Amino acid sequence: MPAARILTIEDDDTTAAEIVRDLAARGFEVERTGDGAEGLRLASTGRYDVITLDRMLPGVDGLTIASTLKDKGIDTPILMISALNDVDERVRGLRAGGDDYLTKPFVLDEMAARIEVLLRRRRADADRLLLRYADLELDLVAHAARRGGRDLRLFPKEVKLLEMFMRNSEQILTRSMIFETVWGYSFDPGTNLIDVHIRALRKKLEAPGLPLLLHTVRGVGYRLGAEA
Structure with missing residues (x-):
């Protein structure tokens, strides 16, 4: 596993040197800047695994950096570091977008x-957003699916269908369960929406030489899994 990448945004040279030296000794790959604007630019790339962020910075302060990253949808975990240790300041830091606070x-x-x-929390979140079953993979962030190394072009409803099947693999899902989860309202026995979408999804999942994964359970519903 590659070393985790840490971005340290800290303007105090002594503190920054201690952080960088310690984290590097623990096997992390560390990049440091003491400027708030440069820190925001680097953090906005999203290429880091964790950010240590000083609360008080020249130019752009830590709260602004955290809130801006949150608004941009950058979900890199942030450990805010500050000499301000009263409860109100910790709350402000966490509400701005910090994930933890160290004084x-x-x-x-x-x-x-x-x-x-x-x-660990970030890796667990990533695992929940990357689903796998056999040779099938679904990335819920990119809305991208692959089977046997082949990219599958799925429409939004097909992504939601596949997610439901993969989170409940080997289980029989009734038409009512599928309809209410994917479409969000009560099942209408007269609709053929499920049939149309299941047929399209199954066609995309199938390929010569690959076993069938999406099965019809007559009179009940559907199941993602190995042949019964």
Whole structure:
């Protein structure tokens, strides 16, 4: 597994040097800037696994950086670091977009432990958004699916259908369950919406030489799984 990438935005050279040295010794890849505007530019690339963010910075302060990243949809976990330790300041930091808050002075072991917690949480979130079954993969962030190394071009409703099947693989899903989950309202026995979408999805999942994954259970519903 590649080393986690940490962006440290800290204007105090002594504190920054200690953070960078400690994290590098623990095997992290660390990049540091002491300027708020440059920190925001780097953080906006989304290429980091965790950001350590000083609350008080020249130019653009930590709260502005956190809230701007949140507005942009950048979900990199943020550990806010500040000498301001009263409850109101911690609340402001977390509401602005921080995921955790550490007050100065701090112990480097505690900082590293908090970063590791944020990394575990991020990996768990990524696992929930990348679904796999057999040779089938669904990326819920990119709305992209692949089977056997082949890209599948799915429409939005097909993505929602496939997500439901993959989260409930090997289980029989009734037409009523599918309709209410994917379309969001009570099942209408007279509609053929499910049949049309299932047929289209199954056609995209199938390929010569690959086993059938999406099965019809007559009189009941559908199941994603191996042949019964």
